[in-house]
Amino acid sequence: MTKKIVINGGKKLSGEVSISGAKNSAVALIPATIMADSTVILEDVPDISDVHSLIEIIREMGAVVTFEDGTLTVDPANVFAKKMPTGKIQSLRASYYFMGALLGKFGEAVVGLPGGCHLGPRPIDLHIKGFEALGAQVETINGAVHLESKNERLLATRIFMDTVSVGATINVILAAVRAQGVTVIENAAREPEIIDVATLLNNMGAKIRGVGTNVIRIQGVDELHGCRHSVIPDRIEAGTYISIAAAVGENITIKNVITDHIDSFISKLDEMGVDITIGEDWVRINKTDFTQLEPSKIKTFAYPGFATDLQQPITPLLLMANGTSEIIDTIYPGRINHIPELVRMGAKASVEGDVILVQGPSKLTGAEVAASDLRAGACLVIAGLMAEGETKITNIEYILRGYSDIINTLNSLGADVRLIEE
Ligand code: EPZ
Numbered sequence: 443m444t445k446k447i448v449i450n451g452g453k454k455l456s457g458e459v460s461i462s463g464a465k466n467s468a469v470a471l472i473p474a475t476i477m478a479d480s481t482v483i484l485e486d487v488p489d490i491s492d493v494h495s496l497i498e499i500i501r502e503m504g505a506v507v508t509f510e511d512g513t514l515t516v517d518p519a520n521v522f523a524k525k526m527p528t529g530k531i532q533s534l535r536a537s538y539y540f541m542g543a544l545l546g547k548f549g550e551a552v553v554g555l556p557g558g559c560h561l562g563p564r565p566i567d568l569h570i571k572g573f574e575a576l577g578a579q580v581e582t583i584n585g586a587v588h589l590e591s592k593n594e595r596l597l598a599t600r601i602f603m604d605t606v607s608v609g610a611t612i613n614v615i616l617a618a619v620r621a622q623g624v625t626v627i628e629n630a631a632r633e634p635e636i637i638d639v640a641t642l643l644n645n646m647g648a649k650i651r652g653v654g655t656n657v658i659r660i661q662g663v664d665e666l667h668g669c670r671h672s673v674i675p676d677r678i679e680a681g682t683y684i685s686i687a688a689a690v691g692e693n694i695t696i697k698n699v700i701t702d703h704i705d706s707f708i709s710k711l712d713e714m715g716v717d718i719t720i721g722e723d724w725v726r727i728n729k730t731d732f733t734q735l736e737p738s739k740i741k742t743f744a745y746p747g748f749a750t751d752l753q754q755p756i757t758p759l760l761l762m763a764n765g766t767s768e769i770i771d772t773i774y775p776g777r778i779n780h781i782p783e784l785v786r787m788g789a790k791a792s793v794e795g796d797v798i799l800v801q802g803p804s805k806l807t808g809a810e811v812a813a814s815d816l817r818a819g820a821c822l823v824i825a826g827l828m829a830e831g832e833t834k835i836t837n838i839e840y841i842l843r844g845y846s847d848i849i850n851t852l853n854s855l856g857a858d859v860r861l862i863e864e
Contacts, residue, residue: 443863447835447849449826451808454692454729455855461680461698462488463512463673465844467638469536470612471673472496473543474639475516476505477619478646480668484514487673489846491839495533499526499540518668525552527586532556534843538566538609541589542616545578549591555582560814562776568607572614575599576621598623598662606631606744611658612639619648621662630658633745634703638674645669677703679845680725681752682820684708686852687727688716689759690827694855697724706748710756714738714763730762737765737802742773753798754780754821758828761789763802770797779814780821786811787825787833808833816844823848827857 463486472493475482487493489512497507497514503524506517523544531537531554544551555566566587570580573589576596581588598621603610611631616639618625630636632654640653646669649661680699687694688711701708701720708725711718714736717728738760742750750773757780760767771777778793785791786809790801808831813819819841826833835841838861841848852859 444836445838446862446864447823447838447841448860448862449808449823449833449835450858451806451826451829451831451833453690453827453857455686455690455827455852455857456692456694457855458695458697459683459851459855461675461683461696462486462846464488464635464638464676465490465492466608466633466676466678467635467673468493469496469534470539470635470639471642471671472500472514472516473539474616474642476500476503476518476521477543477547477616477643478518478666478668480519481515481517482646482668483670484516485670485672486512487514488676491843492534492536495530496537498530499537502526502530523548523550527552527554527584529554535564536609538569539613539616541569541573541587542613545573545589545591545596546617546620549595551589552586554586560779560818561774566609568603568605568610569613572601572610573617575601576614576617576625578617596621598625598660600626601628603627603629606656608633608636611636615640615643615650615658615660618660619643619650619663619666621660623662625660625662627658627660628656630656631744632656634674634677634700642669642671645671675700678749678751678817680704681707681749682755682845684711684718684725684727685755685759686824686827688718688730689762689824691727691855692729693726695724695726699723699725701725706746707752707756710738710740710748714759732762732803733764735763735802737763737767739767740769742771744773750774750777751817753777754817755824757784757791757798757800757821758824760800761791761802761804761806762828765802767800767802768797769800777815780818783811783818783822784825787829789825805830807831810834810836813837813840816840820845823852827852
């Protein structure tokens with residue numbers, strides 16, 4: 443039996459959506475909680491499968507965890523450096539944050555790596571370069587990374603990141619917060635989720651400065667204590683619902699948005715002629731006049747550039763524009779597996795080298811399609827909402843990893859979406 447999302451498309455949606463806490467913060471904040479010596483409370487944690495996987499993992503390490511109404515309470519007092527070469531640790535890529543957290547707290551870790559991903563190669567060489575620079579011995583044996591500090595404590599150092607990497611920046615911060623001395627990370631990533639993790643760690647007693655710029659300084663401390671922290675709103679979920687509102691909405695308000703976090707995305711929609719109103723912590727999209735919708739040229743970059751995670755969700759809207767749009771994903775050139783699925787629905791789209799070409803206006807009709815990754819799944823949901831007839835989406839576990847309660851949310855806006863097992 444496989445679960446599928448079935449969408450009866452062509453409906454116009456209206457109403458309000460409230461954005462959840464950021465997945466890409468939560469999957470780093472939860473591993474970070476085990477570094478404290480006393481209870482950490484995280485609020486506004488999204489109810490997604492990645493969070494439940496991470497809760498299982500820290501419970502296996504000895505943490506006492508409760509998760510109710512978005513509040514996650516972690517008592518890490520009895521946490522130990524449990525070796526996790528395989529098992530649940532492989533169910534999500536972000537489990538690599540346990541390398542930094544365990545190495546930072548215990549000076550040792552064994553963490554299994556997840557399988558491949560549909561975005562193309564996703565190496566962790568920069569994570570390992572950072573750990574080795576801090577004085578850890580790192581070896582990959584049978585798909586698991588074994589890390590051990592060569593000294594009593596990790597030793598602070600200066601690390602230059604060859605590539606701007608969200609994961610490597612966060613992982614090095616986690617390892618360095620208890621190192622001896624001041625660690626400097628140069629060419630660091632600047633994503634809001636990194637600031638969120640540093641805010642939690644500083645509330646625990648860490649001394650991290652410069653996060654959000656490309657030079658981060660971490661003065662090692664001896665211990666980290668419990669605290670309370672609220673997860674920032676999910677900018678990618680916000681962008682996804684804004685794309686839905688522009689594509690099939692008549693008047694939709696998206697609440698709990700930090701609009702600064704999606705400036706580059708909003709400016710693209712503006713250029714295209716989407717009727718978007720920016721509020722204090724909300725965005726309202728009025729009905730799009732498709733006769734006036736312009737195509738766009740999009741190139742993804744590290745924050746604050748156009749997010750790679752939003753190139754797939756915006757693509758269905760580009761199919762409604764009057765002309766050919768171009769997308770170049772400089773972060774993951776291989777992030778194109780949604781294109782053949784859209785073509786099955788009647789989209790005029792293709793990949794020429796590193797350029798995704800999207801011709802509008804394309805009329806979409808429902809089909810059976812497969813999600814290849816989380817944001818590809820979101821893209822297919824939007825296409826299904828737009829298409830005439832019924833769309834069936836398989837591999838929906840990807841979608842449920844990143845969008846809490848998406849089916850009820852869409853139906854509350856007037857969509858006709860259901861989950862079936864076949
Ligand atoms: C984070 O992945 C996000 N995931 C991704 O979101 C997002 O697409 C990506 O950042 C880019 O913004 C989480 O935060 C859990 P990177 P991450 O390290 O940290 C190369 C989603 O849909 N690189 O910033 O793994 C890498 O190949 C997911 O929510 C190395 O070469 O991404 C890529 O080209 C998908 N060596 C570039 O850097 C390394 O050691 C940026 O990757 C690490 C990365």
